[in-house]
Amino acid sequence: MFEEKYKTEIDALYPQVLAFLPKYKESGLLTTDLQRKLRRGYIFCALIMERLERDGFVSGYNGATARKVYLMNRKGVIQMKFFEVNDPYYALIAAENMAEAVQLYISEVAGSIEESSEIEEETKEVSREYALMKYIRTTCKDGENKDNILEFASDTRRVILMDGGLV
Template identity: 40%
Template sequence: MNHTDNPIISDIQTIEGGRTMKFYEINDPYYALIKATDKEEAEKVYIKGVAEIDDYHNFQDEEIREVERDYALIKFSQSRREDGELASYTYISENFNNPESEVLIWDGHLQ
């Protein structure tokens, strides 16, 4: 199987719904891996879903960085569910390829 035949491993970032998704990592004040259409959307998702910081927080370039799709997929596939088990292929595929902006991984200390 060619790696582009696999919907998870494909180099194409366009997912269901025709939206082009990008992936962002934020490390401070809490770690998160976020899927969003752009940096501004990633910041909003982080503020709403991870750290309820001032809505007017101006993220510096070193605080949020865009990461490659493959890097995000590897990080996401290595994350563990709340019960400590690795997520199933189906869970990874459905969530990673979902056309909605969302937090894929967040700091485990926030649970």
């Protein structure tokens, strides 16, 4: 009922919403954030939030807590590649490209002492399926695959796994 009434207006504002969505990656997104940003009422913003959820840009409703915002590119499509580094420390990283993966590895895993050219030689792009299987093998106990698959799909961390000795 409401959705039909506001469809044209929501369609017009949706690209604007997608453009500011990454700013809420760390804090999460509430309907009230949309209200403030768009200067619109609750029902209108709740419909936008439902569409964001349906399109996979935010997590599902969880009471009054902020919804997780998933990483995306400027086109509004989830577009992370996965990279694995084995030496000097193991890490599985989600990044848009090799350069970003190397930078994340140096800053969050190895520290600034490593040479980026050496790290790049040790870094390889892996498929989403491979990354998921590594994640499941590392984090699962018997029979918990479904929960871990959902957790992997909604994880916003960029360094997904790293050498346990570093933690």
